[in-house]
Amino acid sequence: MAERIDRRAALALGGLGVGALASAPLWAQAMVDLGLSDGTGQRPLTDAFPGKKGMILQRSRAPLLETPMAAFDGALGDDPFTPNDRFYVRWHYADIPLSVDAAAFRLKIGGAVKRATALSLTEIQAMPKVEIAAVNQCSGNARGLFAPRVPGAQWGNGAMGNARWTGVRLRDLLDRAGVAPGVVQVKLSGLDQAPGEAPHFAKSLALDHARTDEVIVAYGMNGAALPLLNGFPLRLIVPGYYSTYWIKALDSIELLTAPDTGFWMEKAYRIPATADAGVQPGAKDFATVPIGRMPPRAFFTRTTPQEARGIALGGDAGVAKVEVSLDGGQSWKAAQLGPDHGAYSFRRWAMPLAGLPRGSHEIAVRTVNTRGAGQKATPIWNPGGYMRSSIETARVVVA
Amino acid sequence: MTRTSLVALLLLGACHRAPEATLAPTTIALTSQSITLPDETATLPASAEILTTNCTACHSAEQLLTQPKLDAKTWTAEIGKMRTAYKASIDPKDDPKILAALLTLPNQK
Numbered sequence: 226m227a228e229r230i231d232r233r234a235a236l237a238l239g240g241l242g243v244g245a246l247a248s249a250p251l252w253a254q255a256m257v258d259l260g261l262s263d264g265t266g267q268r269p270l271t272d273a274f275p276g277k278k279g280m281i282l283q284r285s286r287a288p289l290l291e292t293p294m295a296a297f298d299g300a301l302g303d304d305p306f307t308p309n310d311r312f313y314v315r316w317h318y319a320d321i322p323l324s325v326d327a328a329a330f331r332l333k334i335g336g337a338v339k340r341a342t343a344l345s346l347t348e349i350q351a352m353p354k355v356e357i358a359a360v361n362q363c364s365g366n367a368r369g370l371f372a373p374r375v376p377g378a379q380w381g382n383g384a385m386g387n388a389r390w391t392g393v394r395l396r397d398l399l400d401r402a403g404v405a406p407g408v409v410q411v412k413l414s415g416l417d418q419a420p421g422e423a424p425h426f427a428k429s430l431a432l433d434h435a436r437t438d439e440v441i442v443a444y445g446m447n448g449a450a451l452p453l454l455n456g457f458p459l460r461l462i463v464p465g466y467y468s469t470y471w472i473k474a475l476d477s478i479e480l481l482t483a484p485d486t487g488f489w490m491e492k493a494y495r496i497p498a499t500a501d502a503g504v505q506p507g508a509k510d511f512a513t514v515p516i517g518r519m520p521p522r523a524f525f526t527r528t529t530p531q532e533a534r535g536i537a538l539g540g541d542a543g544v545a546k547v548e549v550s551l552d553g554g555q556s557w558k559a560a561q562l563g564p565d566h567g568a569y570s571f572r573r574w575a576m577p578l579a580g581l582p583r584g585s586h587e588i589a590v591r592t593v594n595t596r597g598a599g600q601k602a603t604p605i606w607n608p609g610g611y612m613r614s615s616i617e618t619a620r621v622v623v624a
Numbered sequence: 625m626t627r628t629s630l631v632a633l634l635l636l637g638a639c640h641r642a643p644e645a646t647l648a649p650t651t652i653a654l655t656s657q658s659i660t661l662p663d664e665t666a667t668l669p670a671s672a673e674i675l676t677t678n679c680t681a682c683h684s685a686e687q688l689l690t691q692p693k694l695d696a697k698t699w700t701a702e703i704g705k706m707r708t709a710y711k712a713s714i715d716p717k718d719d720p721k722i723l724a725a726l727l728t729l730p731n732q733k
Contacts, residue, residue, distance in 0.1 A: 263692055283686065283690065284683065284684055327654045423710040452657075
């Protein structure tokens with residue numbers, strides 16, 4: 226993806242052409258080009274959102290802020306975590322929590338429980354602490370790269386981030402309240418409010434999934450409290466799964482004895498029930514299932530005539546290998562991998578390129594996870610613009 | 625309990641907690657947070673007042689201005705989704721005017 230930042234373009238904000246914002250915000254710092262197919266990928270870079278800097282402005286209200294690929298870049302040995310002030314932001318509804326009183330906040334656990342429970346942050350922090358590194362990726366990450374294009378937030382590849390999450394197991398919280406017989410799902414929702422009669426945002430996990438070791442309720446993100454824009458004070462962490470399940474400002478856990486039939490499970494965030502979540506462009510009336518596990522993906526963060534480097538995620542399993550091709554995918558060579566921070570984390574990769582002949586070269590990168598799942602060259606298509614995971618390419622010119 | 629078994633129990637306890645012992649040693653302080661969002665300044669063309677009336681109560685103008693070129697059928701489905709799924713109070717009588725305004729946005733030409 227040819228994401229390009231042009232600080233000089235900031236001077237020309239008033240004179241943007243077709244497809245640009247009708248009037249760019251006064252607080253825009255510069256422009257970035259997401260490289261979308263029809264040239265509509267120009268976005269302002271902004272420092273204006275509290276606790277955030279250098280973010281790609283997709284939408285002011287409800288905030289959609291994308292992380293520039295450069296923020297993920299680093300040397301092979303650098304830690305692969307996304308700083309909190311560069312971590313992407315995505316809210317559905319405009320009424321988001323802008324103020325949270327830490328002393329008054331309570332996490333409610335109700336529904337089919339033995340004892341309805343409300344826990345303070347102090348009580349939660351007194352419970353056994355766990356930590357896990359995990360990538361959070363929007364279901365619609367890279368929707369802007371779909372062909373044919375589909376409506377929705379037109380993200381490049383930066384609607385994702387990787388953090389060390391600190392918190393308590395969801396299982397331990399459920400056990401504080403006591404799971405009643407017959408519970409099948411756990412419904413989770415946060416402090417954000419829907420406008421009018423719109424459906425309150427809530428997502429559900431199967432009870433068996435909710436009780437696994439990896440699913441946690443986090444109060445820490447890279448060793449600090451979460452920013453409000455990323456879900457302070459508590460966020461559900463569902464490693465290996467798309468971010469739609471990672472409820473921000475989590476304040477309600479409800480145990481259900483029948484599957485959740487709410488809008489956000491039954492109608493939204495659904496993908497074709499095909500092996501790769503793809504259908505023919507324009508297809509209709511296909512069976513769908515709720516989106517779930519992430520497939521593996523590898524990305525470029527920097528490419529020079531000397532070296533290509535980037536990050537990979539294994540999806541619902543660890544990164545087994547990353548491979549680079551310089552000949553349009555005919556042959557692949559293993560890249561060096563950075564330190565392993567766990568199955569659900571980004572893993573850095575690097576490939577020396579010195580010795581490339583003069584000219585323009587297309588470079589491709591792909592990853593295979595520890596379950597053996599890999600990436601394909603041909604992108605999938607579905608009307609929601611979900612689950613893009615095809616092989617990324619970059620261009621390097623040797624002068 | 626013998627000294628040996630006590631030591632063994634302590635070690636067992638230490639092992640059990642080992643994954644958590646690698647955590648950052650500091651406690652994460654959770655103090656109240658409050659933020660103010662920046663003013664939004666992206667605006668729709670003057671000719672698109674019908675969109676200001678019907679769309680931007682729920683989301684800012686960038687949502688419309690960053691969409692790729694979509695055909696009338698796709699936009700019509702979007703208007704319908706806002707009304708039925710998200711309960712936006714859009715009068716069906718206004719649909720043709722809304723559609724016409726959407727199709728003439730700068731990013732739709």
